[in-house]
Amino acid sequence: MDERSAKSGEPREAVPKGRGAFALDGASQRARAAIKAAWWTAAGGVTRALAQPTRGEAKVRFEPQGPPVSAARLRRAYLAAFDKDAADVAAGLYPPAxxxxxxPAEAFRQALDVIADARAVDQRRRRGDGVEVREEPGTEAYPNYYRQNFHYQSGGWFTDASARRYEAQVEALFSGAAGAMRRRALSLLARHWRGQDQRGLKVVDLACGSGAFLADLATAFPRAAIAGLDLSRAYLAAARSRSGRGGVQANAERLPFADASLDAVTCVYLFHELPPRVRPVVAAEIARVLKPGGVLAFADSVQPIDEPDLSRLLEAFPAYFHEPYYSTYAQADLPALFGAAGLSVAGQDQAFLTKALLLEKPW
Structure with a gap:
C-alpha cells in the first residue's frame, strides 16, 4: 500500500513484493504456516466430527438468510490470509511469526485438549447455556456482560485451563489461520512506523487475551515499551508467559493510563464481544490515552458489508458460538464509531474473516 492509499483508507490492492534480504524469511513463514494449517485443519475436523454441532436438537436454531457460501470463494479468502502474511515477512515488515x-509433543497435547473439551462445549451449545460461569464464585465483581461462556468455552474468560486452551481453540476453529488474520493489524502498524526509531515508543495491547498478538508485537518492535491489558487474571498470566512482556489487569472502560501517554494501542477481537452501549466508551478511552498523532491498530471480524459472499458464515457464527453482541457489531459503522471519539481511518486491510483498521488521533 503506498503512502497515499494508506492515508486515504483505500483497500489494499496488492501484497508487497519481498526484498532479497527477507525472501528466505518469507519462504520459511509460508512453509511453517502450511504445516500449521494442515495440523489445525485436521484437529478442527475431529472436534466437529465428535460434536456434530449442526445435527441433533439444540436450543438455538440457525435459520440462514444469506446465500450458500461458495467453497471456492471461501478457500480463496482463506489462502489469501497466508499469502499476505508471508509477503509482509518477505518485505521486512515484521519477522517470521x-x-x-x-x-510436536506440545502441539499434540494441545490438540487432544481441544478435542477432549469439544463435547463439553457442544453440550452447552445444545442447552443454550452461555452464562454457566456466573455460578462460579469470584466472578461477581466483573461486568455482567463479561460473565459469559463466550464461544460456549469451558471456564469463560476466568480459568487457567481456558487461558491455556484458547489459542489452540481458535486455531482449530479457523484451520490454522488465526495468527495470519490477526497480523493484518500488525501489518498496518508496521507500515505506519516503518523507518521510525522504536526507542521511546509506548504500546498497549488492549484485551490481550492469552497473548498471541502481544507476542507478535514484542517480536516486531523489540525496542518499544510494550505491555498487555486484560480484564482476566488467568488470561493476563498466560499473556505474560507467552510474550515475555508485562501486563495490567484492568477494564477497557477505564484505562489506567494518563491522557495522551501512549503512541499506539492495539485491539484485536474485542469489539464484537462488547455490548453496543460499551463500544463508544472504550473507543473514547482509547482516544484519550493516545498521544496526538498516535494510532489504534484494530482487528476484528469482517462484517457483511465487507464480504457479502460470506454473509451466511457470519450469520452462523453467533448461533453456534454464543456471541450475544455479534449481530449489533456486524451492522456497526466502525469509522463513525471511532470518528465520534476523534479517531480517523488512516489505513485498512482484511484477510479471510478478519478486517483491520489503522485509526489516527489528530495532531
Missing part, C-alpha cells in the same frame, strides 16, 4: 507448531 513464532506461532508455528514448535514442539
Amino acid at each position: 513464532q506461532d508455528g507448531l514448535g514442539d
Whole structure:
C-alpha cells in the first residue's frame, strides 16, 4: 500500500513484493504456516466430527438468510490470509511469526485438549447455556456482560485451563489461520512506523487475551515499551508467559493510563464481544490515552458489508458460538464509531474473516 492509499483508507490492492534480504524469511513463514494449517485443519475436523454441532436438537436454531457460501470463494479468502502474511515477512515488515507448531509433543497435547473439551462445549451449545460461569464464585465483581461462556468455552474468560486452551481453540476453529488474520493489524502498524526509531515508543495491547498478538508485537518492535491489558487474571498470566512482556489487569472502560501517554494501542477481537452501549466508551478511552498523532491498530471480524459472499458464515457464527453482541457489531459503522471519539481511518486491510483498521488521533 503506498503512502497515499494508506492515508486515504483505500483497500489494499496488492501484497508487497519481498526484498532479497527477507525472501528466505518469507519462504520459511509460508512453509511453517502450511504445516500449521494442515495440523489445525485436521484437529478442527475431529472436534466437529465428535460434536456434530449442526445435527441433533439444540436450543438455538440457525435459520440462514444469506446465500450458500461458495467453497471456492471461501478457500480463496482463506489462502489469501497466508499469502499476505508471508509477503509482509518477505518485505521486512515484521519477522517470521513464532506461532508455528514448535514442539510436536506440545502441539499434540494441545490438540487432544481441544478435542477432549469439544463435547463439553457442544453440550452447552445444545442447552443454550452461555452464562454457566456466573455460578462460579469470584466472578461477581466483573461486568455482567463479561460473565459469559463466550464461544460456549469451558471456564469463560476466568480459568487457567481456558487461558491455556484458547489459542489452540481458535486455531482449530479457523484451520490454522488465526495468527495470519490477526497480523493484518500488525501489518498496518508496521507500515505506519516503518523507518521510525522504536526507542521511546509506548504500546498497549488492549484485551490481550492469552497473548498471541502481544507476542507478535514484542517480536516486531523489540525496542518499544510494550505491555498487555486484560480484564482476566488467568488470561493476563498466560499473556505474560507467552510474550515475555508485562501486563495490567484492568477494564477497557477505564484505562489506567494518563491522557495522551501512549503512541499506539492495539485491539484485536474485542469489539464484537462488547455490548453496543460499551463500544463508544472504550473507543473514547482509547482516544484519550493516545498521544496526538498516535494510532489504534484494530482487528476484528469482517462484517457483511465487507464480504457479502460470506454473509451466511457470519450469520452462523453467533448461533453456534454464543456471541450475544455479534449481530449489533456486524451492522456497526466502525469509522463513525471511532470518528465520534476523534479517531480517523488512516489505513485498512482484511484477510479471510478478519478486517483491520489503522485509526489516527489528530495532531
